[in-house]
Structures are given as C-alpha cells and as structure tokens.
Amino acid sequence: MVSERKKQELAEIKELIKKYPVIGLLDLFKMPSKQLQSIRKAIRNDALIKMCKKNVLLLALKNITGKENIQKLSEIDANEPTLIFTNLNPFKLFKILNKNKSFRYAKPGDIVTNDIMVSAGPTSMLAGPAIGEFQRAKIPAVVKEGKIHVREDTVVVKKNDVISDQLANILKKLDIQPVEIGINVLALWESGVIYGKEILGVKEETYIQNIKEAHINALNLSVNVVYPNKESIRILLLKAYQHAKSLGINAKILDKGVVEDLMNKASAEAQVLKTKLNI
Numbered sequence: 001m002v003s004e005r006k007k008q009e010l011a012e013i014k015e016l017i018k019k020y021p022v023i024g025l026l027d028l029f030k031m032p033s034k035q036l037q038s039i040r041k042a043i044r045n046d047a048l049i050k051m052c053k054k055n056v057l058l059l060a061l062k063n064i065t066g067k068e069n070i071q072k073l074s075e076i077d078a079n080e081p082t083l084i085f086t087n088l089n090p091f092k093l094f095k096i097l098n099k100n101k102s103f104r105y106a107k108p109g110d111i112v113t114n115d116i117m118v119s120a121g122p123t124s125m126l127a128g129p130a131i132g133e134f135q136r137a138k139i140p141a142v143v144k145e146g147k148i149h150v151r152e153d154t155v156v157v158k159k160n161d162v163i164s165d166q167l168a169n170i171l172k173k174l175d176i177q178p179v180e181i182g183i184n185v186l187a188l189w190e191s192g193v194i195y196g197k198e199i200l201g202v203k204e205e206t207y208i209q210n211i212k213e214a215h216i217n218a219l220n221l222s223v224n225v226v227y228p229n230k231e232s233i234r235i236l237l238l239k240a241y242q243h244a245k246s247l248g249i250n251a252k253i254l255d256k257g258v259v260e261d262l263m264n265k266a267s268a269e270a271q272v273l274k275t276k277l278n279i
Helices: 004-019 033-042 054-062 070-075 090-099 130-136 165-173 204-224 233-250 256-277
Strands: 022-027 047-050 081-086 102-104 116-118 121-126 141-144 147-150 154-157 179-181 184-190 193-196
Touching: 004 047, 004 054, 004 081, 022 070, 022 090, 054 070, 054 081, 070 184, 090 184, 130 141, 130 147, 130 165, 154 165, 204 233
Parallel strands: none
Antiparallel strands: 022 081, 022 184, 047 081, 102 179, 116 154, 121 147, 141 147, 184 193
C-alpha cells in the first residue's frame, strides 16, 4: 500500500514537471553532501534540485502528460536519479553547473574521467626514498639541487582507468587534485527534445565553427547546382560574366572591347534584377 507521504511527494514532483519548461535528470551517486549543498545554494536563483525516492521519481516521469518524450528520461540508467527544474536554456544550465565543480585528491579505487598528467619541472619533494615512488609510478624523475624534478610531461593514468594506492599517494604529495566533484547531468529535456551530456558539453567555439562550416558548405552547394539566393547570386553572376567573356574571346566571335561592353550592360541589367528581387 502506497503511503500518504509518497502520494504527496508524487503529486509535488508532477506539479514541478508541469510547471517548468526545462527538466533534467541527474545522478548524485557518490556526491558528497557538503558539495551538493554548496552547489544547490549557488544555483538557487537559476534552478531547483528536487530529491525524492527513485521509484517515486520514475513513476512521476512515466505518468506525466502534456510533455512530449518526457517519459524517456525514466529510461536513462542512474544509480541515484534526481530531477532538476529550471527556466533557463538547457545549455546555459549545463554551463552553470559545470562552473560549480570542485576538485579533490584521488583515492585508491577512483575511476578518473580524464587523463591525468604530471607536468615536467621541479617538485617540492626532497631527494630521498621518494625517488623510488616516482620510478614505480613510471614517472621519469631526476634529482636537481636536492629536490626531485620530473624530466618530462607524463600521463600517469588514462581516462576510465582506476587509481592505485601508490598513484593516489604520489599525486597527493605532488598536490595534484584530479577528481572532479560536481553534479552529474545525464540529460536535459526541453520542448520534447532530450539533450544528452555529449551534446550539452560541446564547447561554444566548436559549435560556432560547425555553423561556419555549414554555411560555407551550403554556399558551395548552391553555387555548384546554380541555385540563386541572397548569398550565392553575386558569385553566380560573376561566374557567368567571366565564362561568357572567356567564351567570346577564345572563340573570336567578338573582340575583347565589344565583349567587355556587352558584359558591362549585362552586369547593369543584373544589378537592376537584384534590386527588383531585393537581394
């Protein structure tokens, strides 16, 4: 029998889903309480994180109406699923959440989300038994002026690998805090579209570059298939002028001066046509 408390919780979640235009699914697995409270405080004016029982959350998503494809959020695997509600654009929210990440020292058994590199240069560690720790961790090191120096940039562990006891120890001695602490955004829903983290995480400069490349490709296509539009008409007219001029001269149908005169007239007529077409 469903308790009254769960019924109230379910009703509250449904109301929030109906109220907000953007709903996200988070996974708070292994998220330290202290950091979570800090993030919630930092984003309180931008978003609401609502924690509830997993079965209540899934039930709310599966039984909501009026939100196209919202049910698909319930199909995404999560150890500790939680919902986040906002009026912000999904990409803006994702960016805000990423800015509120912090870092900690690695612990044995941690799975790293990115390659960890030890940079070349001096360390604060004095020469002694510690040099053996570097060697066992396969970090090239030498002693200079009584301190341990790393000879070259070295990737000590790759993405998705597990941190060993030995590596956790030496990273801490080097004051390297490689483990991110932040909210794990699995997906954000808006207007029937679900955005996964692989899309939300695209860098702005990459997105802008993709738009520029798409514009260039579209322009090239319209010119190659001779499809006139506001962007391609000038290029098409120029190509037509150059081809006609070359043809007349090479075929010796007209002399160069006559051809240029005719092309000038054609160019003027084309300008009148552009004005009429408002392009």
